[in-house]
Amino acid sequence: MKNIAVFASGNGSNFEVIAAACEHGVLPAKVVLMVCDKPQAMAVERSKKHGIESFVFSPKDYASKADYEREIVRLLDERKVDLVCLAGYMRIVSEVLLAAYQGRIINIHPSLLPAFKGAHAVEQAVAYGVKVYGITVHWVDASLDGGKIIAQRAFEYDGSDADEVHRIGQKIEHTLYIEVIDKLLKEQL
Numbered sequence: 001m002k003n004i005a006v007f008a009s010g011n012g013s014n015f016e017v018i019a020a021a022c023e024h025g026v027l028p029a030k031v032v033l034m035v036c037d038k039p040q041a042m043a044v045e046r047s048k049k050h051g052i053e054s055f056v057f058s059p060k061d062y063a064s065k066a067d068y069e070r071e072i073v074r075l076l077d078e079r080k081v082d083l084v085c086l087a088g089y090m091r092i093v094s095e096v097l098l099a100a101y102q103g104r105i106i107n108i109h110p111s112l113l114p115a116f117k118g119a120h121a122v123e124q125a126v127a128y129g130v131k132v133y134g135i136t137v138h139w140v141d142a143s144l145d146g147g148k149i150i151a152q153r154a155f156e157y158d159g160s161d162a163d164e165v166h167r168i169g170q171k172i173e174h175t176l177y178i179e180v181i182d183k184l185l186k187e188q189l
C-alpha cells in the first residue's frame with residue numbers, strides 16, 4: 001500500500017477521482033493528504049466528504065514560498081508520502097519541494113505539451129483553432145508545465161467552444177491520471 005498526496009487549487013475533480021479509486025481498491029494506495037492553496041476551493045469540500053486530511057493555506061500568510069513548502073515537506077514526510085500528484089495546483093513548485101520529492105511529483109495538464117503551457121491552455125488552443133487536443137501527465141520540475149512526459153492522450157475537436165473542450169478533456173483526465181498513477185505505483189516508483 002502506497003501513500004499519495006494530491007495538490008489542488010480549484011474544483012478538485014481529479015483529486016476526487018483519485019480518492020475514490022483508492023477507496024474502491026482500484027489503486028493500491030491511500031490518499032493521506034490533500035494540499036490546497038485556496039481556502040475557498042471546492043477541493044476542500046471534497047476532501048471533507050472523503051474524510052481525507054487536508055492542509056489548506058494562504059500563501060500570503062507566509063514570508064516566502066520556501067517557508068510554506070518547508071511546512072508541506074514536513075507534512076509529506078510525516079505521512080511517508082510515496083507519490084505527489086498535482087491536480088490543478090496552480091503554482092510552480094520550488095526547489096524546496098523538488099529537492100525533497102525529486103522523481104516523485106507528477107502533474108496533469110490539459111494540452112499536448114509542450115504546446116500551450118500555463119493556466120489557460122484550453123482557451124489558447126481554441127483561439128489558435130487547434131483540431132487535435134489532448135491531455136499530458138508529466139514529471140514535475142522547476143519550470144512551468146515542463147518536465148519529462150509520462151503519458152499523453154489526444155482527441156479531435158473541430159469547434160470553438162472552450163467549455164466543450166474542457167468537458168471532453170476532463171473525462172480523459174479522470175481515466176488517464178488513474179492509469180498513470182497505477183502504473184507508477186506498480187513500478188515501485
Ligand code: GAR
Pocket residue numbers: 008009010011012013014015087088089108109110117118119120121145170173
Ligand atoms: C485540470 O483540467 C488540469 O489539467 C488543469 O487544471 C484542471 C483542474 O481540474 N491543470 C492545469 O492547467 C495545470 N497547468 P480539477 O480541479 O477539477 O481537478
